[in-house]
Amino acid sequence: MKIVRADVIVTCPGRNFVTLKVVTDEGVYGIGDATLNGRELAVAAYLKEHVCPLLIGRDPGRIEDIWQFLYKGAYWRRGPVTMTAIAAVDMALWDILGKVTGMPLYKLLGGASRDSVMVYGHATGRDIPEALDRYAEHIDQGYQAIRIQCGVPNMRSVYGVSKGNGVYEPATKGGVEEQSWSTEKYLDFVPKLFEAVRDRFGFGTHLLHDAHHRLTPIEAARLGKAVEPYRLFWIEDPTPAENQEGFRLIREHTVTPIAVGEVFNSIWDCKQLIEEQLIDYIRATLTHAGGITHLRRIADFASLYQVRTGCHGASDLSPVCMGAALHFDLWVPNFGVQEYMGFPEAALEVFPHAWQFDRGTMHPGDVPGHGVDIDEALAARYPYDPAYLPVARLEDGTLWNW
Ligand SMILES: [Mg+2]
Numbered sequence: 001m002k003i004v005r006a007d008v009i010v011t012c013p014g015r016n017f018v019t020l021k022v023v024t025d026e027g028v029y030g031i032g033d034a035t036l037n038g039r040e041l042a043v044a045a046y047l048k049e050h051v052c053p054l055l056i057g058r059d060p061g062r063i064e065d066i067w068q069f070l071y072k073g074a075y076w077r078r079g080p081v082t083m084t085a086i087a088a089v090d091m092a093l094w095d096i097l098g099k100v101t102g103m104p105l106y107k108l109l110g111g112a113s114r115d116s117v118m119v120y121g122h123a124t125g126r127d128i129p130e131a132l133d134r135y136a137e138h139i140d141q142g143y144q145a146i147r148i149q150c151g152v153p154n155m156r157s158v159y160g161v162s163k164g165n166g167v168y169e170p171a172t173k174g175g176v177e178e179q180s181w182s183t184e185k186y187l188d189f190v191p192k193l194f195e196a197v198r199d200r201f202g203f204g205t206h207l208l209h210d211a212h213h214r215l216t217p218i219e220a221a222r223l224g225k226a227v228e229p230y231r232l233f234w235i236e237d238p239t240p241a242e243n244q245e246g247f248r249l250i251r252e253h254t255v256t257p258i259a260v261g262e263v264f265n266s267i268w269d270c271k272q273l274i275e276e277q278l279i280d281y282i283r284a285t286l287t288h289a290g291g292i293t294h295l296r297r298i299a300d301f302a303s304l305y306q307v308r309t310g311c312h313g314a315s316d317l318s319p320v321c322m323g324a325a326l327h328f329d330l331w332v333p334n335f336g337v338q339e340y341m342g343f344p345e346a347a348l349e350v351f352p353h354a355w356q357f358d359r360g361t362m363h364p365g366d367v368p369g370h371g372v373d374i375d376e377a378l379a380a381r382y383p384y385d386p387a388y389l390p391v392a393r394l395e396d397g398t399l400w401n402w
Pocket of ligand 1: 120210212237262
């Protein structure tokens, strides 16, 4: 079997997605997600101009060799654009292997390690009463794990809180939105939010929260220590992780579990964090961390240190990534939790999928491959629509971490 074509499809059914379709001489094809939020066309060009021509004539069954060829062969290793492009190829090749062998991806990986995948949803509100009402709705829908984000008094905008009544969507059209941030106001307020959750709902649900890279290590340590009585499942991205040693400072002060890594793109971004046991959950995701072939390597390494997976699953990853991630989650022995935000209705129509949601858990389905397809005719009706992620500035105007 040989690869005869590789096409890049850019579509915007509610938000921008980049999809790679790899076609073989036997008519079997596989698809992979190549979406890098806010920088979509960089990956599309990397694939079209540099990767797709190299795939023609290759045996799609040599997944590991093609991964190594694209990683080492570029000479310029790592980076989000390169690793997202490699991930798309890898996902598509695993999809082809599943279709050729008639097996769902999770069985190719070694079979199910659990009956279903626990996912966490997002409860957000402009104030505590509204956030608690959204939390209650998630409990009613059967969620066992819920992330809560809430507006902070006297702060103009806060990460994770929708402007209207819809699902939270940070990317904006027509330029970059500038948000403001005050660590002092946030740190004073957020323990009250968790206290309100536990007061109203008790300790029967896993409570998650995302600090979205806004804190310094010592501020994150203070937060982790202050919220220990509320027994969070995790605090996510408490501080930027370029300096992996920074997490040691957090660890020295608190037992609140730490999750990090949605922006990571290789095992080298988390090597020290994992081997020094500075984190509890690794959030690297298939699309941005080199696909199934590389994320499996990260998860296996993490398992040596009892670090569990908690894959990023925001709606800026396409349904293709979601489908493949659920296969990965069903298999991976050191699974923690999977993020799930849902998708716009139009996106679900463009990407027919086999996965099912049932009361806070998901299953990838049993069709061969990863179980997600693309309706190209429908995709063509939603042209690319440029959008940017926001930036955050401190109240004195200093550019901060968004
Ligand atoms: Mg996050």
